[in-house]
Amino acid sequence: MKRWSQSDTIAAISTPIGRGAIGIVRLSGKDALSIADKIFLSKDGRKASTYKTYSVHYGWIVWHHASNTENSRHKTPACPAGRHDTGRKIIDEVLLTVMREPKSYTKEDIVEISCHSGILVLREILDLVLASGARIACPGEFTKRAFLNGRIDLCKAExxxxxxxxxxxxxxxxxxxxxxxxxxxxxxxxxxxxxxxxxxxxxxxxxxxxxxxxxxxxxxxxxxxxxxxxxxxxxxxxxxxxxLREGIAAVIVGRANVGKSSLLNALLKEERAIVTPIAGTTRDAIEEILDLKGIPLKIADTAGIIEPRDLIEKEALKRTRSYFEKAELVLLVFDSSARLTREDRQLIKKAKSKTTIAVLNKSDLKAKIEEAQIKKYFSNMVRISCLQQEGLKELEEKIIQSVWRGEIGAAQEIVVTxxxxxxxxxxxxxxxxxxxxxxxxxxxxxxxxxxxxxxxxxxxxxxGEAVEEDILDKIFSEFCIGK
Ligand SMILES: Nc1nc2c(ncn2[C@@H]2O[C@H](COP(=O)(O)OP(=O)(O)OP(=O)(O)O)[C@@H](O)[C@H]2O)c(=O)[nH]1
Ligand SMILES: [Mg+2]
Missing domain, CATH: 1.20.120.430 (tRNA modification GTPase MnmE domain 2)
Structure with missing residues (x-):
């Protein structure tokens, strides 16, 4: 990997790519202000390099056909009246923020160009900045500079x-x-x-x-x-x-028609998965992220196929198995209005080795499963009705308990991540x-x-003391570009 120099002025688009009201191109380094001088035409007629720190200025980003030489630029401040001047093109109307070293995020001179968000505008401004003497920032490089320049320790960077x-x-x-x-x-x-x-x-x-x-x-x-x-x-x-960082991988399993997809929908509070009375409705597993009192729960609804009859069902079963194996928490769903079947028993056998909550669904119907039959295998059991939206709070509580395992977790002051x-x-x-x-x-x-x-x-x-350069590179490379 090429080692980039710390003394370069770096630039990147710091906002997500896509449609939005505002996008930001950010520059950091000793040339940030002189680069801004080359491309920013201010309303007040002043050069960016004369601005005080922590100040915001209105103007335009302009592109000069005849290279970015000093002479043509600040002669005609004012407004885009000169928009059609030959040799000059207005790229966007912007706000320019100046933060001078050392009191900035990187402890270097920083210029942020807030423009209209849209990939074309942002790209054009970035290209102009790069052509004017900056180089593209590596992922996390702004934060890496903040660390290397002693503004934050590695804990804070992380x-x-x-x-x-x-x-x-x-x-x-x-x-x-x-x-x-x-x-x-x-x-x-x-x-x-x-x-x-x-x-x-x-x-x-x-x-x-x-x-x-x-x-x-x-x-x-x-x-x-x-x-x-x-x-x-x-x-x-x-x-x-x-x-907190990675979330918990949970899976909903159970034989066909017990109400797995209904449970996913009930937890998400939206009609995410298809629910029908036809056994074998779900084929492809559906994964969603649920915020359960601060725990990111990655939950997958799976197919209830246990004995596949064709190629599609075979594939469906394969996917269910793969989710089941990866899961840290299993929600094993039963239809409590029907007696336990051979398939239920097969699943019980499998789930015994995992952290499992037994979910007796359809509690609105006459019960055909005795609680004791299930408690024999799983101490964690809850009765719910997806149809009537009953027992869901209790289930959520049980999930949280089994994740934190009775430890306070959430309330802790310091967390190593x-x-x-x-x-x-x-x-x-x-x-x-x-x-x-x-x-x-x-x-x-x-x-x-x-x-x-x-x-x-x-x-x-x-x-972050005495951490080798390649380890630092690895840490910061996990950041997004522009941070
Ligand atoms: N009475 C009653 N019916 C329910 C309840 N939950 C789900 N059902 C019904 O049970 C049927 C099957 O529901 P699904 O959620 O599709 O079941 P599934 O386990 O995802 O089924 P497959 O995807 O085929 O494996 C549907 O007709 C639901 O309306 C419930 O709590 N009470
Ligand atoms: Mg389903």
Whole structure:
């Protein structure tokens, strides 16, 4: 991969492509303002490079046939009256925002051109900006600069990505908390604690016997235990972080006609899947995302075919199986107005090994299935009627409970969200454990101090200290272009 220079001025379309009222082309770098001078014709007749920071200006983006030379540009400010001047074309009427270094997102000069959104306009402005001396930004490069220029730590940069990708309010809140610095603060506090112990230990190193004295030993041990506890708490939060970030994959299974598609529709509160009294209505699995009190639930309605009779049914069964295997949560639906069939029993056998909620549908009809028959296999059971919209709240509650598994989850202040952080915390925990053992075993102080320093390094990695360039590239490449 080509290494781009940090000193280039970068540009990108920062708003989603598609129809919208406003689109933004963003520039960052030392030439951002001089590039703006070349292409922006202001209403007030001034050059962009003379504007104060945090100011917004009205004008036009213009394209000059005869290369972008200095002379022709700002002679005729005013308005697009000169729109048909030979040699000059107005591309769009815009607002230009100037944010000067160092108080900007990247700590560099930033210019944002807010134009009419539409891919042609945006593309033309971007092309003009590129032709005037900027280069196209790599994904996440604005945020990468914010990090490299010391405006944000890596935790915060990653929080920006979590915020962009958040699918539910809860995921968003967790991202915002990380951006506010909760996680980074906690990591810093633990690191400070460790540093205190290292200082105590190093003061002892010069003693000939190189063993920690009893008073210090107690204090060091307390600090190690405390740091380990805090790291473990953070690691425990990772389960919730993963759920908030990636959601939970759930699948609705059951034999034909029990009301699987009706259940999907009831949960989504819309007529998403086709529902008919004909067995085998659903063939192709339908997947949707549901925001269940902040949990992004990826839920799939599947075909109820269990013994396929033709090629289509065979394929349908294959898809159901694949969703079933991937699912972290199974909603096994029964028609409670009919006795358990052989097919029901087959499915029970399969679902026993998974986290399953048994859903007894059609509770509006006379029950032919005894609860005990189901409770034998699944402790989690709920009666519902999709037709009468009954029991759905209870089912949602059961889903939430089985996702959080009785842990508070959602209310947690700090949530570790990604695998890079998790790995660093695990490494930190391991070396800390080793330091604790060495202390108990009266090993040399140097060993203990070394491990504590290593632990600090692992924690520093979370903040972005000493992270190698290619890892940074990988992190930022997951961002969208323009952020
Ligand atoms: N009485 C009653 N009928 C229901 C209820 N839920 C669904 N049904 C009916 O059961 C029939 C089958 O519903 P679907 O949702 O299509 O069932 P399915 O499990 O998706 O069926 P396949 O896609 O064929 O596997 C339809 O006629 C629904 O109207 C319910 O709670 N009570
Ligand atoms: Mg169906």
């Amino acid at each position: 929080a920006v990505m979590d915020i962009i990708n958040a699918k539910t309010r809860l995921a968003l809140e967790s991202g915002v908390k990380q951006l506010e610095g909760f996680l980074a603060d906690e990591v810093r506090k633990i690191r400070e604690r460790l540093l205190e112990i290292i200082v105590v230990l190093e003061a002892n190193i010069d003693f000939p016997e190189e063993e920690v004295g009893p008073a210090d030993k107690k204090a060091v041990n307390k600090n190690i235990t405390d740091a380990a506890k805090r790291i473990n708490n953070l690691l425990n939060s990772a389960k919730h972080g993963k759920i 990604n695998s890079r952080q998790i790995q660093a915390f695990k490494n930190a925990r391991d070396v800390l454990g080793r330091a604790g053992d060495s202390l108990k075993g009266n090993l040399s102080i140097e060993f203990i101090a070394e491990d504590l320093k290593l632990c600090r390094e692992h924690l520093g990695y979370i903040l």
